[in-house]
Amino acid sequence: MSPTSLDELFESARAGNRRALGRLLTMVERQDDNAVIVSERAHRDAGQARVIGVTGAPGSGKSTITGRLAAVSGAARPAILAIDPSSPLTGGAILGDRIRMDNNVSSSTFIRSMATRGHAGGLAVAVPDAVRVLDAAGCDPIIVETVGVGQVEVTVAAAADTTVVVVTPGWGDAVQANKAGLLEVADIFVVNKADRPDARGARRDLELMLDLGHRGEWRAPIVLTTATEGEGIDDLWSEIERHTSFLHHSGELIRRRCLRRRSEVADRIELGLRDRALRIIEAQSGESAMGRVERHELSPAAAAEQLLAALIPDNPPEE
Amino acid sequence: MSETLGISPQSVDDPEPLRVVLAKLGFDGHDRGLKVVARTLRDAGMEVIYLGLRQTTDSIVAACEQEDADVIGLSMHNAGHLTLAPRMVQAVEEADLDVPVVIGGIVPAEDVAVLIEAGVAAVLGPGASAEEVVAAVRAAPNRQSPDHQSPAR
Ligand code: B12
Numbered sequence: 001m002s003p004t005s006l007d008e009l010f011e012s013a014r015a016g017n018r019r020a021l022g023r024l025l026t027m028v029e030r031q032d033d034n035a036v037i038v039s040e041r042a043h044r045d046a047g048q049a050r051v052i053g054v055t056g057a058p059g060s061g062k063s064t065i066t067g068r069l070a071a072v073s074g075a076a077r078p079a080i081l082a083i084d085p086s087s088p089l090t091g092g093a094i095l096g097d098r099i100r101m102d103n104n105v106s107s108s109t110f111i112r113s114m115a116t117r118g119h120a121g122g123l124a125v126a127v128p129d130a131v132r133v134l135d136a137a138g139c140d141p142i143i144v145e146t147v148g149v150g151q152v153e154v155t156v157a158a159a160a161d162t163t164v165v166v167v168t169p170g171w172g173d174a175v176q177a178n179k180a181g182l183l184e185v186a187d188i189f190v191v192n193k194a195d196r197p198d199a200r201g202a203r204r205d206l207e208l209m210l211d212l213g214h215r216g217e218w219r220a221p222i223v224l225t226t227a228t229e230g231e232g233i234d235d236l237w238s239e240i241e242r243h244t245s246f247l248h249h250s251g252e253l254i255r256r257r258c259l260r261r262r263s264e265v266a267d268r269i270e271l272g273l274r275d276r277a278l279r280i281i282e283a284q285s286g287e288s289a290m291g292r293v294e295r296h297e298l299s300p301a302a303a304a305e306q307l308l309a310a311l312i313p314d315n316p317p318e319e
Numbered sequence: 320m321s322e323t324l325g326i327s328p329q330s331v332d333d334p335e336p337l338r339v340v341l342a343k344l345g346f347d348g349h350d351r352g353l354k355v356v357a358r359t360l361r362d363a364g365m366e367v368i369y370l371g372l373r374q375t376t377d378s379i380v381a382a383c384e385q386e387d388a389d390v391i392g393l394s395m396h397n398a399g400h401l402t403l404a405p406r407m408v409q410a411v412e413e414a415d416l417d418v419p420v421v422i423g424g425i426v427p428a429e430d431v432a433v434l435i436e437a438g439v440a441a442v443l444g445p446g447a448s449a450e451e452v453v454a455a456v457r458a459a460p461n462r463q464s465p466d467h468q469s470p471a472r
């Protein structure tokens with residue numbers, strides 16, 4: 001790929017060309033050789049946008065909320081990155097978040113649906129890259145929606161400046177959220193579907209859990225919303241803004257972003273190592289350790305040890 | 320039981336999944352077929368961007384651009400296909416997109432040739448099997464074209 005064409009793509013994307021931005025996102029989504037170049041190029045212009053993560057159980061109303069948020073933000077060019085799981089069996093996915101957003105957002109909102117795809121941990125690299133590209137294209141805020149189940153998805157949503165955790169009325173939800181590790185990552189709680197009975201009960205449950213678990217300067221506020229009607233979305237946006245200014249004044253923003261960058265490097269190394277190792281292993285055959293595992297001659301544990309030792313010599317033994 | 324452990328780590332060279340935008344154009348509440356097609360395509364390993372009911376050519380073009388879609392799939396049951404389908408093809412061309420339009424639903428036999436002539440890539444009707452649906456969508460884009468592989472155009 002010639003650098004000029006890439007520069008042109010970035011320039012068009014920055015000027016608001018949806019198609020150029022769509023193309024760039026595909027490149028980082030694939031995480032092929034182009035992705036590194038695109039990521040590198042995006043890095044130069046990124047770092048400006050507010051990144052908001054929205055997570056919670058499937059069906060809790062994340063997409064509806066996200067679309068509404070983009071609308072009330074009053075931003076010139078908000079972006080939404082909506083992530084849904086790929087089927088582990090077929091690799092396919094139904095990405096249905098746009099249905100809940102399209103009617104509420106303006107045409108200046110850029111929405112991209114992203115499937116988790118097969119590559120383990122790939123999401124941990126593809127999502128920051130996609131955010132970086134959106135940022136470099138001048139989008140702000142960038143709202144990332146992920147299903148709040150599974151470690152990777154929660155981590156991805158938590159890798160935002162502000163993380164919003166959505167629960168719905170009913171005793172089970174707050175408890176589930178607690179189990180999934182969502183409570184620790186929440187900067188703001190939303191009790192959505194407040195039109196249903198016992199939204200206040202859900203708020204009380206959350207307050208109790210916060211009383212027990214809360215530490216630090218920022219206590220996560222709880223906002224009641226009825227996203228389908230747009231109720232409470234203004235309040236939610238105010239809380240997001242309040243959190244943004246807290247991040248700035250407390251120095252927490254710098255701390256978070258540093259952490260995020262560090263962990264992205266670690267994620268990339270992990271993924272790169274894995275890819276390279278698998279490529280080498282796939283190229284081997286016959287008497288290789290993998291071949292012997294397949295024939296049940298060698299245990300997976302022993303094979304992995306052998307292959308690792310061959311790939312990367314272990315530290316010299318300490319005396 | 321087989322002695323083979325079947326270790327086949329996700330290949331690094333797996334082809335990227337086709338990305339298909341599915342929508343109903345205009346006022347037409349028949350979305351059952353579209354939902355069936357969405358699941359069929361997902362089960363064939365494709366990524367379906369489901370827009371659902373009441374879309375316009377503009378909203379579909381916008382979604383295609385943002386999602387970098389490979390195919391547009393429309394489901395039509397309101398006898399508006401002779402107007403709406405060519406309008407969709409035209410909107411795609413006007414946006415300078417290289418995305419084929421595949422149609423399913425209620426299209427009388429004598430209209431199929433008219434739609435193909437208007438630039439529609441394929442037309443399927445009631446009773447189309449999962450295999451036929453998948454084959455039509457797979458055949459629609461020419462993914463080998465250098466145009467799609469490289470951003471340089
Ligand atoms: C179920 C149904 C309904 C349901 C719809 C429920 C829903 N949410 O979808 C209800 C009861 C609501 C309904 C209402 C009406 N209906 Co109706 N309905 C049907 C019926 C009986 C079956 C449609 C269906 O779901 N089939 C099952 C699915 C799986 O099949 P399919 O949609 O054809 O999809 C397959 C293929 O076509 C293809 N395909 C479809 N889309 C796509 C897209 C792509 C990309 C691809 C690759 C393939 C593909 O793959 C699918 C799998 O094989 C048909 C009759 C029929 N035999 O088709 C009439 C029919 C479609 N309805 C009709 C009419 C007139 C109406 C009403 C106007 C009736 C009225 N006067 O009230 C209303 C309008 C509603 C509205 N708002 O638009 C007419 C349409 C006539 C026409 N187009 O010329 C039909 C043909 C009945 C008839 N013979 O007159 N309807």
Ligand SMILES: Nc1nc2c(ncn2[C@@H]2O[C@H](COP(=O)(O)OP(=O)(O)O)[C@@H](O)[C@H]2O)c(=O)[nH]1
Pocket residue numbers: 056057058059060061062063064065097100192193194195196225226227228229
């Ligand atoms: N009653 C009620 N339903 C809602 C509310 N918000 C969203 N929904 C519905 O809940 C369903 C799931 O919403 P969606 O935004 O797709 O949830 P997601 O899976 O978390 O993204 C949809 O049918 C919405 O219309 C709400 O505040 N009240």
Ligand SMILES: [Mg+2]
Pocket residue numbers: 062063096097145
């Ligand atoms: Mg959603």
